[in-house]
Amino acid sequence: MKKISLMASGLLVLVLAACSNETGNSAAEEADSLLKSDWKSVAEEAAGQEVNMYMWGGNENINRYLDEWVAPRLQEEHDVELNRVPVNDAQDFVNQLVDEKSAGKTEGSMDIIWINGENFKAAKDNGLLWGNFTGQLPNFQDYIDPEAPEVAADFGEPVEGLEAPWGKAQFVLVYDEDKVKNPPKSMEELAAWAKENPGKFTYPALPDFTGSAFIRHVLYETTGGHEQYQQPAAEIADLETRLEPMWQYLNGIEPYLWRKGETYPESLAKQEQLFASGEVWMTMSYDPALAASEVLKGRFPESTRTYVLDGGTLANTHYLSIPFNSSQKAGAMVAINEMMSPEAQTAKLSPENWGDLSALNFEKLSAEQQQALNDVNLGAATLPIEELEQKRLPELSSDYIEIIEKGWMENVAKD
Structure with missing residues (x-):
């Protein structure tokens, strides 16, 4: 009697599973038909x-x-x-x-x-x-x-x-023009500016999306441009060596960052708070109109402006x-x-x-x-679209990003 019950239960499970599969297949077929249906x-x-x-x-x-x-x-x-x-x-x-x-x-x-x-x-x-x-x-x-x-x-x-x-998004640097009269337009100029204005610049700690983007700009400028990275990372045999100038640059500016680089804002939101309070004089964003929005809300000062680097900025x-x-x-x-x-x-x-x-x-x-x-x-804080489009740089493929984020932890954050 017990064996019969177990067999009946097993049959019931099989029947239910079959019905479930039929229902799932039917739903999938119905959904896939939408890809061929007219819009009406x-x-x-x-x-x-x-x-x-x-x-x-x-x-x-x-x-x-x-x-x-x-x-x-x-x-x-x-x-x-x-x-x-x-x-x-x-x-x-x-x-x-x-x-x-x-x-x-x-x-x-x-x-x-x-x-x-x-x-x-x-x-x-x-x-x-x-x-x-x-x-x-x-x-x-x-x-x-x-x-x-x-x-x-x-x-x-x-x-x-x-x-x-x-x-579409494009990276811009944000600054207070009442405090920053000539914003740095290259990574070389940024390093000099940071030394002249210690504690007034920083960037979000990786893996923050915007902080990672800032470092990719450093990569492009310190290692000879973006063209060499328009291929899979695995195809560049000496990639680790090529990245070394980027780590040297980041470690070189670290003592002049906010809190002497001993810590970094954990997110872009934290960095924006530092800018809003005047602790740092620059921030950054993938949203070219973010500064204008923050000015409208009264969070950023009226003197907030944005700009792009002379060599261009990442866009996606x-x-x-x-x-x-x-x-x-x-x-x-x-x-x-x-x-x-x-x-x-x-x-x-x-x-x-x-x-x-x-x-x-x-x-x-x-x-x-x-x-x-x-x-x-x-708004005055947003660059003209034409100027942004003239300064667009291609993004790296995603396989580089993991390498860079891991490398930052090993070469910069742990030092």
């Missing part, structure tokens, strides 16, 4: 869906733009509810997706993720992204050049339609993607398409909302749409 069908399926957008939540302006500008329009115009889910770091949701993939979870809670760089490569390599969906989006078709280098590759990794460009694109197990893929597509619209991109450009550079190809916009972008008041 996608929009009809999206109506009534609630979409969870997982993203870094550390910026009040960005959060407010999503909550007060994007979400209401999605609800009103498309009957799609956008639910912003803040996380401390994109790596957190990548790790969660890895766990869900390993556990075979086919219906996840994430529908849209804000991603780029190392995290995109990790997600792509582990099969965590849904598929080539960008070609289905009308605003991608109308306003994006898919062959543009800053769109086709993300930190050197081919995008292949797995993520849609949402905006940030993206929106759909996880492999999103349960609301149609709604995610509609939401991403809306966030790529000229109206949404123009609103996003304003420092009062976010100040994020548009991801759209300016030449593909109508004269009226171009004028709307040009009419956005970026």
Whole structure:
């Protein structure tokens, strides 16, 4: 009798597993059909869906733009509810997706993720992204050049339609012009300035994203330019030797940094606090309009300005993607398409909302749409877009970043 019960239980498990697989396969087939559907069908399926957008939540302006500008329009115009889910770091949701993939979870809670760089490569390599969906989006078709280098590759990794460009970022240095009359325009000038103004400069400790970017500028300038690094790190046999001038430079300026370099701000947010309080006279950002936003909020002084190095600064694109197990893929597509619209991109450009550079190809916009972008008041603290574009430098591929961050801990932080 006991054996029969065990056999019956086993059969039940097998039946349930089979049903589960059939349900999972059916859901997957239904989702994949969206990649071939016309846009009207996608929009009809999206109506009534609630979409969870997982993203870094550390910026009040960005959060407010999503909550007060994007979400209401999605609800009103498309009957799609956008639910912003803040996380401390994109790596957190990548790790969660890895766990869900390993556990075979086919219906996840994430529908849209804000991603780029190392995290995109990790997600792509582990099969965590849904598929080539960008070609289905009308605003991608109308306003994006898919062959543009800053769109086709993300930190050197081919995008292949797995993520849609949402905006562009470019590194700028931020200073108080009442205190810094002639801001240093090269790493050589910065070293001299730091010695003349001890304690008034620092940078965030790695692995902070912006601190890491600052060090990549040091790499480019102290080792002979960026061109040599436009190949996989593994192909450079003497990479460790090539990096040595960068470590020498960083150790050379360390005694003249804030707190004599004995400690570093643990994050960009901490560095911004130091600048706001006047402890340091310079900070930095990947957001060219961040300074203008902080001035508007009264946090940074009116005399705050930004600039780029004579040799240029790093620029990249940030993206929106759909996880492999999103349960609301149609709604995610509609939401991403809306966030790529000229109206949404123009609103996003304003420092009062976010100040994020548009991801759209300016030449593909109508004269009226171009004028709307040009009419956005970026504030005195923001450089003209034309000047930024003339000084754009390519990012390193993600394999270098891990090497540099580990090297900083060994060669700078531990000394």
